[in-house]
Amino acid sequence: MKYVAEFRQPELIHKLAGEIRRTVTKPWTIMEICGGQTHAFMRFGLESLLPPEIELVHGPGCPVCVTPLELIDKAIAIASRPEVIFCSFGDMLRVPGSHADLFRVKAAGGDVRVVYSPLECLKIARQHPNREVVFFAIGFETTAPGNAMLVWQARQQGIRNFSMLVSHVRVPPAITAILSSPGNRVQGFLAAGHVCTVMGYWEYEPLAERFRVPIVVTGFEPVDLLQGLLRTVRQLEAGRHEVENAYERSVTREGNRPAQELIARVFEPCDRTWRGIGLIPDSGWRLRPEFAAFDAENRFPVGDIQTQESSVCISGLVLQGRKKPHECPAFGTSCTPAHPLGATMVSSEGACAAYYRYRRSL
Amino acid sequence: MCLGVPGRVVEIFEQDGIRMGKVDFGGIVKEACLAYVPETEVNDYVIIHAGFAISRLNEEEAQETLAILREMGEDVPMGEFTSR
Numbered sequence: 001m002k003y004v005a006e007f008r009q010p011e012l013i014h015k016l017a018g019e020i021r022r023t024v025t026k027p028w029t030i031m032e033i034c035g036g037q038t039h040a041f042m043r044f045g046l047e048s049l050l051p052p053e054i055e056l057v058h059g060p061g062c063p064v065c066v067t068p069l070e071l072i073d074k075a076i077a078i079a080s081r082p083e084v085i086f087c088s089f090g091d092m093l094r095v096p097g098s099h100a101d102l103f104r105v106k107a108a109g110g111d112v113r114v115v116y117s118p119l120e121c122l123k124i125a126r127q128h129p130n131r132e133v134v135f136f137a138i139g140f141e142t143t144a145p146g147n148a149m150l151v152w153q154a155r156q157q158g159i160r161n162f163s164m165l166v167s168h169v170r171v172p173p174a175i176t177a178i179l180s181s182p183g184n185r186v187q188g189f190l191a192a193g194h195v196c197t198v199m200g201y202w203e204y205e206p207l208a209e210r211f212r213v214p215i216v217v218t219g220f221e222p223v224d225l226l227q228g229l230l231r232t233v234r235q236l237e238a239g240r241h242e243v244e245n246a247y248e249r250s251v252t253r254e255g256n257r258p259a260q261e262l263i264a265r266v267f268e269p270c271d272r273t274w275r276g277i278g279l280i281p282d283s284g285w286r287l288r289p290e291f292a293a294f295d296a297e298n299r300f301p302v303g304d305i306q307t308q309e310s311s312v313c314i315s316g317l318v319l320q321g322r323k324k325p326h327e328c329p330a331f332g333t334s335c336t337p338a339h340p341l342g343a344t345m346v347s348s349e350g351a352c353a354a355y356y357r358y359r360r361s362l
Numbered sequence: 363m364c365l366g367v368p369g370r371v372v373e374i375f376e377q378d379g380i381r382m383g384k385v386d387f388g389g390i391v392k393e394a395c396l397a398y399v400p401e402t403e404v405n406d407y408v409i410i411h412a413g414f415a416i417s418r419l420n421e422e423e424a425q426e427t428l429a430i431l432r433e434m435g436e437d438v439p440m441g442e443f444t445s446r
Contacts, residue, residue, distance in 0.1 A: 001368070001387065001388035002368070002370070002388070002407070003368040003407060003419060003424060004367075004368060004388075006424070006428055007428075012428075012431050012432070015431065015434050015435070016431065016434070018435070019434060019435065022435075036365055089412065116392075116412065116413055117393075117394070117395065117412060117413020117414065118412065118413065119380070119395060119413060120413075122378075139412075142366070142411055142412075142416065143411070143412055145398055145414055145416060146395070146411075146412050146413060146414040149380075149395065149397060149414070153378070153380065156379070157378065193366075194365075194366045194409070194411055194416065197366070197409060197416045197417045198416055220365070220366070223431065227427075227431070248420065248423040248424075248426075248427060249419050249420045249421070249423040249424040249427065250366075250409050250416075250417045250419060250420070251417075256398055256399075256416060256417060258397070258398050258400065259398045259416065262398075
């Protein structure tokens with residue numbers, strides 16, 4: 001496929017890996033914030049090309065993994081109601097809540113549907129005027145433009161039997177939380193290329209300055225990942241801490257302005273709890289008050305939910321880059337993708353699932 | 363979740379007042395919303411994420427990146443293989 005194959009050429013991959021090995025003189029710990037990148041590193045076996053001085057730690061950039069348990073439980077409660085058609089991106093269906101998941105709701109007769117584009121919900125709502133259509137609006141800044149467009153259009157088109165259960169999260173506050181934590185080991189960041197496609201990278205400049213860490217905006221193909229890594233290592237070796245863009249074909253400093261404008265008209269910043277990590281101030285988006293009528297939490301009384309996390313699962317430490325998946329006592333034994341104890345084993349972007357798939361020999 | 367795939371716009375149309383397009387991903391054609399890439403024309407490449415184009419792919423930048431990498435020094439052989 002054009003603009004994919006070119007960025008997977010073995011010759012370029014080896015050149016970049018060689019350049020990284022030539023550049024490194026001491027150990028460095030670098031975090032790729034995005035779960036999609038964690039997965040690509042493993043899938044293409046790129047870690048085996050890197051010198052032992054480079055340690056990659058995996059960040060919390062997997063929206064499926066960090067969606068709070070309470071919200072999963074709320075989704076399950078709403079989806080179980082007979083009048084509801086519950087729509088979601090596919091990877092949320094297997095995430096374990098306290099006692100069930102959305103697949104189990106579907107198996108018990110609940111109307112749970114997977115959508116590819118959020119806009120499909122409008123069609124479903126028009127086709128079923130006597131049912132309540134609810135969309136599970138999760139994700140980072142990458143899914144926010146689509147989710148904002150969905151609720152904006154619902155209002156424009158006067159669709160009343162539609163609401164959204166919102167659990168949006170933002171990357172910059174998470175980087176701030178990681179770098180502010182006393183046990184932080186991260187010395188440089190690969191920033192998520194598609195989050196920055198939407199938001200630009202101007203938000204990261206104060207972070208690089210304040211914490212004195214290099215942040216390199218990085219794409220998702222093997223050549224992109226190694227290029228991002230090489231630029232991060234060059235900065236670390238030279239004692240620089242700047243924001244660089246290694247994904248120029250998709251990302252500009254200012255990002256996608258029309259998308260940012262609609263996001264700002266629909267959502268406002270709020271504190272958000274991240275599964276496994278806890279509350280991060282200002283790290284979420286919620287619907288603005290003028291869209292309160294479209295907020296599923298207002299429409300369906302699902303108040304008193306008692307959540308219960310697995311006592312063995314260490315996904316919180318994995319999401320913060322403090323532990324590696326195989327350091328968990330349950331990894332690959334009582335916790336597998338078929339029977340996940342925590343979200344990091346469920347999602348195709350979760351670090352535990354990536355280790356299970358590609359590195360079981362460890 | 364943040365998987366974005368480059369595809370070529372083969373048709374642009376309007377639906378419910380929203381700018382939409384048909385996008386070709388190496389033979390598979392899917393519909394996507396083009397509202398956030400207003401300057402896009404047919405035959406442009408866009409990056410599609412969950413049914414929405416989030417950017418118009420800058421083909422010049424892509425070629426330039428590849429050209430710079432091709433001119434980079436040759437690979438150096440890896441010392442002993444380290445398994446970590």
